[in-house]
Amino acid sequence: MKVLILSQYFAPENVPIPSELATELAGRGHDVLVLTGFPNYPRGKVFPGFRQRWRQYSVEDGLTVCRVPLFADHSQRAWARMFNYLSFAFSSATARRFAARADVIYVYATQLTPALGPWLWRRKSRGVPYVLHIQDLWPDSITGSSISGVQGRFIARALNPWISSVYSRAAKIVAIAPTMRNTLVERGVPTGRVETVFNWAPNTHTDSSGSVRPARLDDRQVTRIVYAGNVGDMQDLNTAVRAAAAAANSGVLLTIIGDGVAKQGLIELVKELGATNIEFRQPVPLETMPVVYGAADFGLVTLKDLALFRGTIPSKFQSILMHGLPVITTVQGDVRELTEQYELGFTADAGSATSLEAAFRLASECSPSERHALRERATDIAGRLFSRTAAVTQLESALIEAAGERNIRND
Template identity: 35%
Template structure:
């Protein structure tokens, strides 16, 4: 599979989904190319060896890269930041027309403007895309104060909803992100929760933590050291650490170490000095290749963010590095991040911006024996290795990208147009005959004439499916409905054998719940019994008829029917649809493979697979 990575940032810039990610996808058998800008992050100046030009092609580790022009900037100016984002989006939209057409695009967000080249790829070149949401817009814009206009935030929100709906697949970094997008109408079945990984290529956790280091501050040897490593900004609310340190200043063996830089760094250092906090140490930002030693030499690693609802659904990126380092974690973030640490058995959580709780957590962790803390660190490393590591995440992305590639814009667009035209014409032409059928059903079987039932549609979203009624409401002495075979009359059998009972589904097709051709929508309770491969049937809209219906219909086994559904999804084309429609018409005319009471021939899927699993 040919994957195009679309990202404003790429190596040699520091980025989560850069060369490390591309090479892992390549190692797993995919062909990878990149559409990106000229490197200028985080300083806002173009890196040595590069100069901004319209386009530049290069190859790094057998990966083809197309760099496009942008306005280099990354300072506090909102206008310059907007110009930086928009210039890349416009240049990349042109670049999207120049790269070799991939099977699928991987799109890294933020910034949200990267959606523009993604839409160009889909609308002009028929390339489906997976949208990797690392930052919720407009939520983040509002929380950070970057945008204060409610009208502007609402406009950004509408734009992002459109981008999400156009995406064939969406990756989010936490369950909370998925819930937030569900509230905006994005189907849960279209989203994959794939957490970030650490920079495994550069972060090296030294095995000899007692080795001398010129960067390790004097006064920490032999102490219980709690380390925070990363950005010292407003969102981190690190005054909480100073307040906790003040509560613990009489405990001679406890020290706090803050490693990094940021807008709050100098203020925090001055405040610590003014308050006489000799138990708080500061070290400037370290190269990522050297941060591993700081993590390994620490007794506990601290994560902390301001107490804001937005942060309850995120997992700070340092969490993965801390887990990989195999040290106990003190998690000062509510929600998904705290849940992750608890699930891993990797540390203790405390309420953010609560110095007393942080101090108590430090005391509690220190009270554990070295063996207990080592076990906690080992659990952290094991959890990272098994669930969050690069090879694990990239494999999940590979699967998600494959599923996204099945949503073929050049097929799905015309297919939907044909569905609308044909179903509208058929409903108009069959209005009179369907009315007659309705009158006969009312007379022979009772009311209501139309049978309604919830069924899973595309992406597993439930919809109400319509069919003509074919059974009576006869009940036993206890008021329970009789078995289907006893309630199915000769008239109902005729409706089923001629497929007349399916005609109301044309309304489902017109509405967009279904397609003329696709996997038949089964009962919702069956879904949990599908294998991962069989779950692919939800990538497309369910159909009135399908590949399984012309290859055995109700006489085929469940395994065969579901396998044929998956074949259709993988092979979906307008030609195949036309073939299925023609063969369906022939089978209906000849009444081949018709079983009016399927339960008389085979078990329900859930019963069959439950029984199979019990053996």
């Protein structure tokens, strides 16, 4: 079949799922087209070597790519972020002729706005069927985090009718977590049209068995806990800093790798607490993550306890497991349930430094044999639940089923 990958983000931007899915589908014999914007994520500035224009057609790694203009921004200003989303939605919606060549459209919905074009085209009698791969629920992801109060309620009321229509016209909807799927069903999506497909970890071209792990003089001497990712307000790293400081006498060393709006405040908090077991490091390229995780004992996954986060699984969760590392997490909902069900590490209550301190101490008390068992389970579950091959097969099946709708109608 001929598949159109529609995503605001695509290589060389560090958002691997759309790019890796396109490559995998092409490798399975499908004809893949890509409709995307000009790369600017995460800094909000167009990458060197690219210049925005009305249309740019190219062949990139064997894929036919059409790039359309957008308002480049990734600031904390709500209006600018929304304009960024809407500008791509409208410019991609004008590429109907390019999209009409496809049998089915895959929409990577980190935000729902890229679905504007397929939704409009589907309203026509011969519109191409589309599959929504929902990464964040709307309007929850904007009204529950960056925009709240009266303004948030107004936006929700304005968006909900359109969101319901987008769902109703989708041939298939893919959720990334069980709770998200259940929420979609509660909101009226028929159970037969929505399924759960776990995201996979980015391909870092490494063995996840732990072979990159350096030798230790004594695994019980220091417990190295690493957080790698966005250092923002939603990550609630204040709680992690306070918990690590309180657990200093247990040998816990917390390393925070990354950047974001909350980083300077965390540095000041560490100084205020007088903590000497917490260090900060700059962001590192994706390809160096095997070394980062290989030098750690546990990977930390944190988020504030918001309803929208209970039905999502942060990509770092899969990445940590794929590198054979157990987790410590404060994320409630599906992440906590998976961690406890499969004994993948330790869990704590969101926002509670006392609870997280207890989890840090439990981790520090693990013997080398217990840590080895945790790593073995992490690797096993990563392969069983978060395999890229399995996920792509599920998505491919959904796309084939959706493409069949057009073939039946045209017959």
